[in-house]
Amino acid sequence: MPISNQLKAAAAASVLAMGGLALAAATPAVAHNHGKHSMKSQPNIVEAAMGTGVHDTLVAAVKAADLVDTLSSPGPFTVFAPTDDAFGELPAGTVDALLQPANKGKLQTVLTYHVVSGRIPAAQLSAAIKQAGGSYEFETVAGETLTASFDGHTIVVTDALGRETKVVQADVKTTNGVIHVTDGVFLPSV
Secondary structure, eight states: OOOOHHHHHHHHHHHHHHTOOOOOOOOOOOOOOTTOOOGGGSOOHHHHHHTTSSOHHHHHHHHHTTOHHHHHSSOOEEEEEEOHHHHHTSOTTHHHHHTSGGGHHHHHHHHHTTEEESOOOHHHHHHHHHHTTSEEEEEOTTSOEEEEEEETTEEEEEOTTOOEEEEEEEEEEETTEEEEEESSOOOOOO
C-alpha cells in the first residue's frame, strides 16, 4: 500500500502553502438533509474535532499552531487524533509548554506528526501491515516515520520514541479525509 509520491508532494505543497497541518477527530455530527445527500452532511477534520467533546486539547493545539485553515482545506489527509485523555497521559506541563506562543514551531511539528497525505482507511492500512510482514512504516507530513502493527485485531502505531498508541476508533469520515482516533500522542524524534 505505498502512498504515491505525487500525493505526498501535493500534500506537502498544501502544508507549506498554509503553514502546517494537524489532526483532529471524533464521530462526525449527522446533518439532517431531508433525504438529500451532500458533502455538507459530513464535517471537515476541524469541525469533527470541535464537535466531539473529547478533543478539546487537540482543538486548542490546532488553534495555537495556526493550523485550522490547513485542516479545513480539501486535503485529503489521514489524521491520527489523540483524545483529551491521551494528552493527559503526557508528562506534567508538556501540553501547557507546547501551547505557549514561543513553542509554536514545535507544536506544529508534533501535530503534523499525526497526519499522513491522502485518505487511508483502516482496511488499507491493515493490508499494508500484512503485506509488510506484520510491521509497516509510513511517513507523516512532518517528515517523520511511524510504524503500524497489530495487537490482536487492533492497529497499534509506534512513534519515534518507541511509544505504542492504539487506534480506538477507525475510519471517521470527513469531507477532507479520514480520522483514526488514538489513545496516545505521537512524539517525534526532533
